Amino acid sequence: MDRSSRVYLSIAMAALTIGCIMAGASFAQPDTATDPAAPVAAGLAPRPEEAAAAPWVSKSRDLESVLGREVHTSIEEGGGRIVDLLADRDGRIEAAVIEFGGFLGIGTRKIAVEWSALSFTGEGKNAKVMLDMTRNQLRRAPEYKPGEPAIVRKADR
Amino acid sequence: MRDSDEETGLELTPAPSRASQRGLDWFTFFVANLQTGFGPFLAVYLTTQKWTQVDIGLVLSIGAIAGLLCQMPGGWAVDAARSKRRIAIAAVGCIGLAALLIALFPVFAMIVMAKLLHVGGSSVVGPAIAAITLGLVGHAALSQRLSRNARFAAIGNGLAAGLMGACGHFVSAQAVFLVTAALVIPTLLAISRIPEEEIDPVRADGGIAAKDGAGASGALSIARFLRTPVLLVFAACIMLFHVANAAMLPLVGSDMTTRSGEWATAFVAACIVGPQLVVALISTRVGKLALRWGRRPVLLLGFSVLPLRGALLASTNDPTMIVAVQMLDGLSGAVFGIVVPLILADISRGTGRFNFAQGLAGSAVGIGAALSTTAAGYLADHFGMVTAFWGLTATGVAGLFLVLAAMPETKPKTEPLRRS
Numbered sequence: 001m002d003r004s005s006r007v008y009l010s011i012a013m014a015a016l017t018i019g020c021i022m023a024g025a026s027f028a029q030p031d032t033a034t035d036p037a038a039p040v041a042a043g044l045a046p047r048p049e050e051a052a053a054a055p056w057v058s059k060s061r062d063l064e065s066v067l068g069r070e071v072h073t074s075i076e077e078g079g080g081r082i083v084d085l086l087a088d089r090d091g092r093i094e095a096a097v098i099e100f101g102g103f104l105g106i107g108t109r110k111i112a113v114e115w116s117a118l119s120f121t122g123e124g125k126n127a128k129v130m131l132d133m134t135r136n137q138l139r140r141a142p143e144y145k146p147g148e149p150a151i152v153r154k155a156d157r
Numbered sequence: 158m159r160d161s162d163e164e165t166g167l168e169l170t171p172a173p174s175r176a177s178q179r180g181l182d183w184f185t186f187f188v189a190n191l192q193t194g195f196g197p198f199l200a201v202y203l204t205t206q207k208w209t210q211v212d213i214g215l216v217l218s219i220g221a222i223a224g225l226l227c228q229m230p231g232g233w234a235v236d237a238a239r240s241k242r243r244i245a246i247a248a249v250g251c252i253g254l255a256a257l258l259i260a261l262f263p264v265f266a267m268i269v270m271a272k273l274l275h276v277g278g279s280s281v282v283g284p285a286i287a288a289i290t291l292g293l294v295g296h297a298a299l300s301q302r303l304s305r306n307a308r309f310a311a312i313g314n315g316l317a318a319g320l321m322g323a324c325g326h327f328v329s330a331q332a333v334f335l336v337t338a339a340l341v342i343p344t345l346l347a348i349s350r351i352p353e354e355e356i357d358p359v360r361a362d363g364g365i366a367a368k369d370g371a372g373a374s375g376a377l378s379i380a381r382f383l384r385t386p387v388l389l390v391f392a393a394c395i396m397l398f399h400v401a402n403a404a405m406l407p408l409v410g411s412d413m414t415t416r417s418g419e420w421a422t423a424f425v426a427a428c429i430v431g432p433q434l435v436v437a438l439i440s441t442r443v444g445k446l447a448l449r450w451g452r453r454p455v456l457l458l459g460f461s462v463l464p465l466r467g468a469l470l471a472s473t474n475d476p477t478m479i480v481a482v483q484m485l486d487g488l489s490g491a492v493f494g495i496v497v498p499l500i501l502a503d504i505s506r507g508t509g510r511f512n513f514a515q516g517l518a519g520s521a522v523g524i525g526a527a528l529s530t531t532a533a534g535y536l537a538d539h540f541g542m543v544t545a546f547w548g549l550t551a552t553g554v555a556g557l558f559l560v561l562a563a564m565p566e567t568k569p570k571t572e573p574l575r576r577s
Contacts (some may be wrong), residue, residue: 068207083204099204100414103425104322105197107410139415145538146210 064120064127071118071129072096073138079139082129086112086150095152097144098131109142112150161542171514173293173355177239178305180350181289184245185306187344188282189313191252195275197407199259202330206263212241212518216265224280225523231280232516235288236362236376236509242353245285246345251278253341260334281520284512287498289351290562291511292361296569300499304444308437311487315433363502363511376509388514390563392521394460395497397556399525401463401549402489404533408549409470409479412542417476424476430475435487436494452500453566459492460557467550471543503567505528 071080080100087093095112102108120128131138133153141153194202203213235489238244255275258267284307294302325333364376381387409428414421447455466485473479501518529549536545 065207068205081204084210095211097199101421101425102197102201102410102414103422103429104193104318104325105199105201105413106407106429107412107415107421107425108197108201109411139421143411148559 026093030106033135060151066096069129071100071131073133080131083110085115086152095150098138100138109139111138111145114152114154115131117154171293171295171355174352177293177351177355180347180361181231181286181293181302182305183310184289184344184351185286186309186313187340187347188249188286189310190317190340191249191256191337191344192279193314193317194256195279198321198325198330198333201325202259203263203268205330206483208263211264216268216272218490219269219529220276221397221523222368223273224276225277225520227280228519229513229516229522231277232284232512232514232519233282233379235281235512235515239358241285241292241354241356241358241361242348242351242458245289245348247279248278248285249341249344249348251275252282253338253344256334256337256341260331260338280516280519284515286513287502288361289356289510291363291502292356292358293351295357295360295365296502296506300444300447300495301500302496303442303498304491306355307440307491308566310494311440311490313438315430315437318429318433319426322429326422331389359509363505363507363514364509378443379513380508382505382508382510382513383517385504385508387565387567388517390559391500391504392517394456394556394560394564395518396462396521396525397552398489398493399522400461400532400555401467401530401553403526403529404545405467405470405549406483406486407530408484408533408537408542408545413476413479416474420476424480427480431480431484432487432490435484436491439488440491440495440509443495446567447496447499451566451568452496452503453560453564455492455496456500456564457557457560459489459496460553460560462489462492464550464553467546467553471546471550491554500567501533503569506569 023100058123066082066085069082073080082096083095083099085093086095086097093115095115096118097110097112099108101112105113113131114134117132119132120127121130122128142151144150200213200217203216235241235244251274255271255278256276262268287303290302290306291299321333321336324336362376389538406428410425413428414423417424443455462485466482466489469482470479471483473482497518498515501514502511505514529552533545533549536548
């Protein structure tokens, strides 16, 4: 390696390092508006000034974040992921949108499944979202399209 | 690798050192590696980071628009840069930093910044590779060297897609971006093997005066260069090609996921990696054909394979057959990787605007790809997958006719004919 290229290399490395530090500094003030976990966190640990409103504290880890959770089917491995929730006008969650399939993000599919078809088992590290459907049933389900009436796949029971 | 080819029968061709040839090989290889994770995989990663669909869509749109806007300025900057190597190093640094930001700080502002860094870096590094290539070997040996680039880029793409796909599947989505950031180091080591003085900056812009020290100031003005008819016709051809091409793989992918059960992921992987292997195998041949037959026949070959692929995809359901048809993508991929920069070098010869021309072509690719996914998505939603494939096929045929009707042979008559 000649001298000049070593200079460029070290400049590039320095730029990388400075970038990381800058990024770290701005990360110190996280943007709560874009942090989807924020409402859940607020529910788990109420702020002192809200104590008068008789907050409700969840038992140990009964409440957990849902978005991004991996979904397992009864026989096969995981592979699906919860990417959205669908609620009716009363605010009741009726369905979960699950994205699955694909390689490097190509060929993924989203489908809506009945909320009651999902069961949440285990705690902490062992927490699992189970879906009462086989992967073949998942595949044949019609694709979910935002902005169009959702076709919700019901569990076969 | 046969470096001896470089010396045969060309008076005006500079002879770059073995070290710089190898350096360029590995540079193209690693740059291809760097780009793998930034595609549709970013959306998957952000989903694992509990991002909402709205935010993911917003970030991807910002990236797509910024990417389009960056292409021509990126090419212009490479033309203007005195050291093509330095600007390439800076671009690689930006891409690596983007990967690091994505891996470590998946919050909205940081991801937007990372996306901007990535599209900025990408709009420069693509033209910069071609500029370094032209600056090293000159016009006469360009087709040969471009086919060597295409081979290394294809191996890089295929290998990275396989490894990073596996990494995302078995380790974590975050790991993909950490690996990408780490890959910056070998990328920079590779480019450091190319001595600065072997890259003639004027030759790298497609300027004529390679010896008398006339700088980029001697370049044709952009306004005048943009009035070159062949350039505009060629940009239109490229755009039509990508309108027909870009949505094919995603459509194939979602079709596979619907159809082929447990093996869907493996089939989709084969559809991505397979064509890259084909490119690696045939690129040398394609480069030789571009030299022997001229650019137009090879371009026509690439443009006719595309509608053929569309028609076959529309008519088959069998996953194995689909994977086989996808291999045709490798053929048009090789043509595109080699003949497009070659024709751009022909068109921009003597103008000093080679890299701007590449930026223009990049914009055409971007616009075409955006139109493609929108239109094909609409067709697939309302009329079904088969109609979508036929729509893409029809566009491909239109592109083929445009090349037939309006695209002249650009290979200069003075270029020496060579045999292998």
